[in-house]
Amino acid sequence: MAFEGSSMQKGKTEITFKKQGQAREIWRRFKKSKGAVIGLVMLVAMLAVILLADVIAPYSLATKQNLSQKLAPPSSGHIFGCDAYGRDLFARVLHGGRTSLSIAVIATMTSCLLGSILGAVAGYFGKAVDSVIMRALDIFMSVPDILFTMAVVVALGANFINLLVALTLAYFTNYVRLVRSQVLNLSELEYVEAARAGGAGSARIIATHIIPNAMGVIIVNTTLNVAKIILYESTLSFLGLGMPPPAPEWGLMLSEARSFLRTSPHLLIFPAAAIVLSACSVNLIGDGLRDALDPHLKS
Amino acid sequence: MYKYVLKRLLFLIPTIFGVAFIIFLVMNITPGDPARALLGLSAPQADVDTLNHELGYDLPFLQKYFNYLKNMILHQDFGRSYFTKQSVFDEVWPRYVITIKLALIGVLLSALIGIPPGIYTAVKQYSLWDTIPSVIAFFIAAIPAFVFGLLMLFIFSLKLNWLPSFGATTVYHFIMPTLTIAIPPAAQVMRFTKSSMLEAIRQDYVRTARAKGASERTVIWKHALMNALLPVITQVGLSLGTLICGAVVAEKMFSIPGIGSLIIDRILYKDEPILLAGTILISICFTVVMLIVDITYAFIDPRIRAKYTTGRKE
Amino acid sequence: MKRVLIAVFVFLTVLASCTAFAAEGDKTLVLRTERAVPSLDWEQTTNTSNMKVWHQMFEGLYGMDEANNGYYNELAKDVKISDDQMTYTVTLIDGVTFQNGDPLKASDVVFSYNRARKNSRFNYLTSMIEDVSSTDDKTVVFKLNKPYSPIAHTFFCVKIASEREVTEQGEKYGTVPHKAGTGAYYVTEFDVATGMKMQAYEGYWRGAPAIKNVQYVVIDDLSAAVIAFKNNELGYFEDVPLSEWDFLSEASGENNALIKGNNILFTAINYLSPTNNNILANQKVREAIFYAVNKNDINLAVSNGRGVEATQYMPSDYVATSPVSGFKTYDYNVEKSKELLKEAGYPDGVDVGTILTYGATSASKAILAQVLQANLAEVGITAQVSVMEAAVVTPRLYAQDYDICVFSDYGNYDYNNIRQQVHSESTGMYVVRYKDPASPFNWQRIEELVDAGVNTADVAKRLEYYTELWSIVMDTATILPCLHDPVGVVWAKDLDVGKPVPTYYKVRTFKWK
Helix, strand or coil, X not given: CHHHHHHCCCCCHHHHHHHHHHHHHHHHHHHHCHHHHHHHHHHHHHHHHHHCHHHHCXXXXXXXXXXXXXXXXXXXXXXXXXXXXXXXXXXHHHHHHHHHHHHHHHHHHHHHHHHHHHHHHHHHHCHHHHHHHHHHHHHHHCCCHHHHHHHHHHHHCCCHHHHHHHHHHHHHHHHHHHHHHHHHHHCCCHHHHHHHHCCCCHHHHHHHHHXXXXXXXXXXXXXXXXXXXXXXXXXXXXXXXCCCCCCCCHHHHHHHHHHHCCCCCHHHHHHHHHHHHHHHHHHHHHHHHHHHHCHHHCC | CHHHHHHHHHCHHHHHHHHHHHHHHHHHHCCCCHHHHHHCCCCCHHHHHXXXXXXXXXXXXXXXXXXXXXXXXXXXXXXXXXXXXXXXXXXXXXHHHHHHHHHHHHHHHHHHHHHHXXXXXXXXXXXXXXXXXXHXXXXXXXXXXXXXXXXXXXXXXXXXXXXXXXXXXXXXXXXXHHHHHHHHHHHHHHHHHHHHHHHHHCCXXXXXXXXXXXXXXXXXXXXXXXXXXXXXXXXXXXXXXXXXXXHHHHHHHCCCXXXXXXXXXXXXXXXXXXXXXXXXXXXXXXXXXXXXXXXXXXXXXXXXXXXXXXXXCC | CHHHHHHHHHHHHHHHHCCCCCCCCCCEEEEEECCCCCCCCHHHCCCHHHHHHHCCCCEECEXXXXXXXXXXXXXXXXXXXXCCCCEEEEEECCCCECCCCCECCHHHHHHHHHHHHHCHHHHHHHCCEEEEEEEECCEEEEEECCCCCCHHHHHHHCEECCHHHHHHHHHHECCECCCCCCCCEEEEEEECCCEEEEEECCCCCCCCCCCCEEEEEECCCHHHHHHHXXXXXXXXXXXXXXXXXHHHHHHCCCCEEEECXXXXXXXXXXXXXXXXXXXXXXXXXXXXXXXXXXXXXXXXHHHCCCCEECCCCCCCCCCCCCCCCCCCCCCCCHHXXXXXHXXXXXXXXXXXXXXXXXXXXXCHHHHHHHHHHHHHHHCCEEEEEEEECHHHHHHHHHCCCCCEEEEEEECXXXXXXXXXXXXXXXXXXXCXXXXXXXXXXXXXXXXXXXXXXXXXXXXXXXXXXXXXXXXXXXXXXXXXXXXXXXXXXXXXXXXXXXXXXXXXXXXXXXXXX
């Protein structure tokens, strides 16, 4: 997304040049951090495996039942074993990654978008607009997320889209505060004032000057948020509020594993490991990016 | 300062109004009605309509909202549950207390578990005593809370039979649930403490103290720690909000009669009075804790106290 | 360091404040209820899990003995039926007192029935009653608006409460402990969230029960309940998860029983569904779907292979008039299914829409739906699975707003309950609407047979009617019984429960060894 941000600036050679230099500098610092590189490698490897899931094990394998293989432990035929329906667990973990990670990434982006717009509007216009948005947000935040999630899922049913709505409602609030404070700091800067004096409209100033400059902080938070959403999503599935069966999804697999924890721990171990690995790698990247973007914080 | 606290406390009023509004709105746009849920699907529509009318559910949205506020303010009456006919306050309060206990112990535990290794790893930076705990904390932060709950149930209840698997009557009942919800935030707290501590150690006054010949112990405990803990307090306070939600998982898993599981159970029955009272109480708790965090913050740091007198810190 | 100590101290104080004490006096039998009991008034829900609890406190005119198949006289000493089968004269037994000490009078029965009749939740039980009156202290007269042989079910379900106690408690009745039942136990402590404590009623008319203290705890999580039983925190645990059967039966020593359940998991097809150009209106497609269903797979997935593959709507073990043979059963046959599909014009398979069901994703209905989907995929039929909350799904089922559904029914003791599924007057209960302008079925005959069944008390005659009825229903290829899920019961080593039953156990018959 960092690069999308800079491509918005294509028309202005000067800034693009500067941005590219900045990106290169960030990348140089990012590379220095061992953890971040490990995280990146892990994530890329996972993404590659998940994207190639159809080649490695076709989707039909993830849903094909063979009840004579019910709860079969890991073996050469089924390297992760089979679940309670005799479905191949490896194929399910693989295809589950597609569902789980795409929900996490898309939900992060939608909540980022919604939160950023509200935050930018609040911060830029200030005064009454700011007060209304921020006080409404305070009230909104004091209602537990889980209640909104419940309401959405119960009312509209559990599916991909509704889950996105629920997760967006739960996570956009962070971005409002974040972007607002960034905008408050940035809008006092000289070049923004210059643009304003030059007659640029509010929306234009926000879009071309403020958002791109607040991008760094947003990116770091977005990355870390992906990990949080992966975990929250699995918790929702555990409570029966997540993706409906028989879709392979990590949280759902964990919740199905619970009845067999004593006899077939492999049902829990593999999806849990997938969740931990993906959340870890995303966190590592997030930490690396934060250090790279803000050398002051670098330990 | 007092003015500020008063202002923040007064903000509770619009918060309550707003939360009630949100709940009414959510109830209004979701399908179903309490009488249908209570009487079953075979009951004739006329009977369902009558019961909805008796419950006061069929009133227009805004009228219902203002009636509710009126009863709450003028008569301190939260109504009766549609489902159990019990007084809402009698039903919600004991469960609220349990959840708050769970969440507060969870917060304290997460601080107790998280802060000491955070300090320790910062002091021992770059040594093995930094790397190993940091890596462990890193992994723990990436494990969903309920997986800890499951594992603890498996080990301490099923295998060892040390701890009970359900209920909330004795202190033993609280051990696993509070740990379940405290461990993931504890890992966060540790990471946060570490970075905050590292930053504090590098500050000028710490360097000055060192230069003046203060012992390493005094430097760490007196100068660096106090300053490093400030942001940690905020972090811990903020995590109470998530812990209250996280408590829902623990409540479900260990069959603890708390407010979270109550809300989840009753949302299906559209038991508005319970949902309203439960949510309002949670939001009051949340707001008050945030206020306490802010005040503590100001109390410890005079620089911030000065800021508070002029305006609200974001 | 001082601060750390203070923190530890604060923590311990908070922790200590959570401590309560559980004084152990007489031995208490602890039972699990999976759902919170919302009220001590038995009229407040019709949920089986709650009814099991109420059965310890309340009694009806009839009782239910599942171990010996059928209803027996409980508070009724004698029931006289008029020749037109429209008037039932019930004489009450002597020597019954409510837990508050009042003797049971006919007026209490009239009061209880009139109260239940006002409650639309029980329309299905009471709508045939025209009037209830008492002629003296011991005689109650029921006037019906039509002959109705399954009235025994009504006499069993409607419980008798003390008029005085209920009236005196007024609005509070149900929310606080009361002594309004004639049962062997009364409630001493009640909390919706955690459960209740009961005590033996020493003046119980059959004689005081052996076990004096009973406690119901709410444990909604099955895994937690399994652990609780294993750790001796539960004395009696029924409807155990079958995936844990080996573990639990071993933990219980000899004290376990696996009983054929009086329940049915079934699949229904909505032939009125507009999906894919009314594909499900095609009889051949519906039959192809049914032939594709592998009930053995369903049994393995749902009941760990311990269930009974079903062909009947109600198990004849529990319902005397349930047809045993003489109807189509759609035995698993992939070849036949594919052939039918080809005949219907879909040799390469077809999309039939969504399999809709409700409840927890780990519960039997959701499991069946997933197996069904996989079974259909084997013959080339594609379907989605949708599992949602009951509050959302059931109205859709009852409004015929679905393609295929997975559904369950339980606790039937009279075949007339099939009326709920097939009769046009059961709107809001049936999932397949047989009486419809677009219906190709002989719904008139179905309804005639339902009515004929209730109009006669002769068992052989009823069986004949119901066999024809079930045969017509099966020919429509709209409802397919799949599985009778067994009920596993385990109990503590020091407990004697007599002959275990699938649903309505009676704590009064239990004793400590």
